[in-house]
Amino acid sequence: MNAIEVEKLRKTFRVQRNREGLKGAFQDLFKREYSEVMAVKDISFAIPQGEICGYIGENGAGKSTTIKMLTGILVPTAGSLKVQGYVPHQEREAFVKHIGVVFGQRSQLWWDIGVIESFRLLRKVYRVPEQDFNRRLNELIERLSLQELLNRPVRKLSLGQRMRCELVAALLHQPEVVFLDEPTIGLDIVVKAEIREFLLHMNKEYGTTILLTTHDLQDIEALCSRVIMLDDGNIIYDGSLDTLKSTWGKGREVRLQFAKPMELSELHQLTAELPVTWEAASKLEASVYVPKELNVSDVIGLIVGQASILDLSIHETNTDDIVREIYKTGSASAPAVEMLQRSQEAEYVSMGERSIIDSGAVNPQDADIAAAPVDKTSENGHASGEPAAETAGREFAGVGGRTSASEGKSDE
Ligand SMILES: Nc1ncnc2c1ncn2[C@@H]1O[C@H](COP(=O)(O)OP(=O)(O)OP(=O)(O)O)[C@@H](O)[C@H]1O
Numbered sequence: 001m002n003a004i005e006v007e008k009l010r011k012t013f014r015v016q017r018n019r020e021g022l023k024g025a026f027q028d029l030f031k032r033e034y035s036e037v038m039a040v041k042d043i044s045f046a047i048p049q050g051e052i053c054g055y056i057g058e059n060g061a062g063k064s065t066t067i068k069m070l071t072g073i074l075v076p077t078a079g080s081l082k083v084q085g086y087v088p089h090q091e092r093e094a095f096v097k098h099i100g101v102v103f104g105q106r107s108q109l110w111w112d113i114g115v116i117e118s119f120r121l122l123r124k125v126y127r128v129p130e131q132d133f134n135r136r137l138n139e140l141i142e143r144l145s146l147q148e149l150l151n152r153p154v155r156k157l158s159l160g161q162r163m164r165c166e167l168v169a170a171l172l173h174q175p176e177v178v179f180l181d182e183p184t185i186g187l188d189i190v191v192k193a194e195i196r197e198f199l200l201h202m203n204k205e206y207g208t209t210i211l212l213t214t215h216d217l218q219d220i221e222a223l224c225s226r227v228i229m230l231d232d233g234n235i236i237y238d239g240s241l242d243t244l245k246s247t248w249g250k251g252r253e254v255r256l257q258f259a260k261p262m263e264l265s266e267l268h269q270l271t272a273e274l275p276v277t278w279e280a281a282s283k284l285e286a287s288v289y290v291p292k293e294l295n296v297s298d299v300i301g302l303i304v305g306q307a308s309i310l311d312l313s314i315h316e317t318n319t320d321d322i323v324r325e326i327y328k329t330g331s332a333s334a335p336a337v338e339m340l341q342r343s344q345e346a347e348y349v350s351m352g353e354r355s356i357i358d359s360g361a362v363n364p365q366d367a368d369i370a371a372a373p374v375d376k377t378s379e380n381g382h383a384s385g386e387p388a389a390e391t392a393g394r395e396f397a398g399v400g401g402r403t404s405a406s407e408g409k410s411d412e
Pocket residue numbers: 013014015037038039057058059060061062063064065066403404405406408409410411412
């Protein structure tokens with residue numbers, strides 16, 4: 001069974017337009033003008049039980065609006081959605097018992113009372129039996145090391161401490177589906193790691209389905225097997241992180257420093273038979289990108305046997321770079337491979353323009369990432385983790401011509 005089902009979901013906001021100047025402000029008093037902002041444009045996806053799915057996109061892409069519809073806070077303009085079999089905005093009272101929500105920028109705890117009091121209040125809100133509550137609370141307190149914090153008022157907690165308490169608050173009633181909107185925002189690296197580990201545990205132990213919105217792509221790498229990418233209200237990618245990396249990643253990068261100047265044509269000759277890609281920063285420095293199917297050490301061996309190398313290092317493409325590349329080109333339809341082939345035609349590619357940045361990792365790509373479910377291309381035309389050749393050339397409605405909603409937000 002799918003935990004979340006979304007079909008042609010749309011949300012349009014009506015926003016007031018302010019006319020310019022004093023005269024305009026005066027006119028606004030008598031006759032208001034409105035325009036429409038379509039924040040979510042007929043998107044469709046389904047998330048099976050127990051999956052952790054990353055929901056990513058640039059600012060204003062429509063992530064929060066989707067989460068608000070999925071949690072019943074906003075009513076969709078069109079389309080349908082179901083979460084754990086419920087229509088969120090229609091069956092809110094029964095529905096909320098099945099979901100947990102953490103909005104990283106907002107608190108669901110009472111500011112001035114002790115943390116434990118907030119938890120007790122939430123027990124009543126969700127009508128959790130006392131015994132279940134105590135067992136669950138003890139488990140969460142231990143997992144997130146909250147013993148010391150329970151009697152402190154929320155306003156006295158650090159951001160990291162508060163976020164750990166927010167997670168407990170969202171999970172006390174043991175929901176099957178959890179929505180996390182920027183749960184690690186502003187946290188230091190240690191707390192981020194703790195929270196990620198905790199979420200993975202919850203998912204493994206209880207099969208909790210998690211939809212995670214984040215700008216921190218390390219969250220995605222650590223937690224998600226699947227990624228849905230939004231751009232201007234449209235889904236531009238829905239598929240496994242694995243496929244995203246292999247379709248868009250240029251492969252592992254071997255950076256080389258030569259003892260004597262090398263022309264790009266000479267570099268190509270070094271690896272003549274291999275499907276690798278070269279980028280040169282200067283005649284003394286270049287990078288070779290090795291696709292997943294090749295062995296990095298074989299490629300290095302071939303090069304070292306023919307050229308005099310002063311230094312070399314191996315780097316893996318990280319998700320940040322891939323996503324940045326997709327946004328830069330504005331569409332998931334033109335895979336990196338294609339762009340590289342184009343760039344090979346140029347004599348030298350500036351290293352400053354490279355999208356692959358040192359991640360410090362040398363492990364084979366994606367070794368620990370689980371395969372995602374079968375992907376499909378939806379009617380609104382998003383790439384669904386298909387191979388590069390199949391997606392190439394397809395147009396996506398979400399690209400270009402962004403809607404500006406800067407005129408002001410209406411309250412739903
Ligand atoms: N209540 C509202 N009234 C009018 N417009 C809105 C409202 N809420 C969101 N919008 C607009 O809808 C679009 C999508 O906003 P949304 O907050 O969903 O984006 P987001 O992807 O969550 O962005 P961020 O990463 O900045 O949180 C934006 O153009 C935004 O200005």
